[in-house]
Amino acid sequence: MSTSVEPVAATAVRARGLGKRYGSRWALRDCAFDLPAGRVAALVGANGAGKTTLLTVLAGLLDADEGSAGAVGRVAFVSQEKPVYRHFTARDVLRLGARLNVVWDGDRARRWLERFEVPLDQACGRLSGGRQAQVAFALALGSRPDVLLLDEPLANLDPLARREVTAELLGEVAATGMTVVLSTHVVAELSGVADHLLLLAHGRLLAGGDLDDLLGRHVTYTGPRSDVPPALGGVVEARHSDNQSTFLVELPEGRPRPVVAGPWVERPPTLEDYVLAQLGATRNEAGA
Structure with missing residues (x-):
């Protein structure tokens, strides 16, 4: 009799005891996680949580003060500023990409610009913020990264362009197996996009893992005003009005899912x- 073993996904990004400080202030501390290859990870947290610092360390642009972190294979990083040379045309930027990258896919980069109707012969300084962002995306994708790090990638885009860029990025992931880490503090942007979560608060990893697993271990109960939820579990958040209570509960491991009636x-x-409840709980603990 033969048995099949599920293959273990390779790790694309890893951090172990990662710490980074600026002077006496720790921007990251005791950060540890493994991100499997081919995933789209949402790096979420309030402003100042350490998201940009983490991405910059993973990109190799900053050295850690404690622990270690890194990505496997070629890495491309699009920073929040999405810098481009103002006097270069988009075509000039792609030529520069071809010279600076050992691996370069000019067709892939040009297709991205064509998809979003970015003129090749116009100086980047004369392009809108959204189109400058598209040039930065094209440059990053042309380098054929194994890991793509994006810091607030949708900030300069209008709502329609955000949806289109997201769809195109997911298509790139499906076609190439690329791993993406994208940071945002706008959780609504992540619906149907991310399948993995890295949740930062005050420089520490508050929660991380497969999104389906994380959400599957929690349940929301809404009912009459009560001091306790209707089933056993860890209360992540409790909200009350005069006549109603809502609880977000983490279900106990190894027990059947409770049946709630009434x-x-x-x-x-x-x-x-989930994200707002976790961040709210951390804020409450800090203020206690």
Whole structure:
């Protein structure tokens, strides 16, 4: 009799005890995670949580003060500023990319610019912020990265362009197996995009892992005003009005999922529910 073994996904990005400080202030501390290859990871946290510092360390542009971190294979990083040479045309930027990268796919970069109707012969300084961002994306993708790091990638784009860029990035992931880490503090942008979560708060990793697993271990209960939820579990968040209570509960491991009857309504939490509850709990602990 033969048995099949599920293949273990290779790790694309890893951090172990990672710490980075600026003077006496720690921007990251005790950060540890493994990100499997081919995933789209949402790096989420409030402003100042350490997202940009983490991406910059992973890109090799900053040295860690403690621990270690790194990505496997070729890495491309699009910073929040999405810098381009103002006097270069988009065509000039792609020529520069071809000279600076050992591996370069000019067709891939040009297709991205054509997809978003970016003129090749116009100086980047005369392009809109959204089109400058597209030039930065094209440059990054042309280098055929194994890991693509994006810091607030959608900030300069209008709502339609955000949706289109997201769809194109997911297509690139599906076609190439590329791993993407994208930072944002706008959780609503992540719906249907990310399949992995890295949640930072005050420079520490608050939660991380496969999104389906994380959300599957939690449930939201809404019912009559109560001091306790209708089932056992760890209360992540409790919200009350005069006549109603809502609890986000982490279910106990190894136990059957509880059946809740009566006036209580059970629903799975959204990613936004989960993230806001976790960040709210951390803020409450800090203020206690």
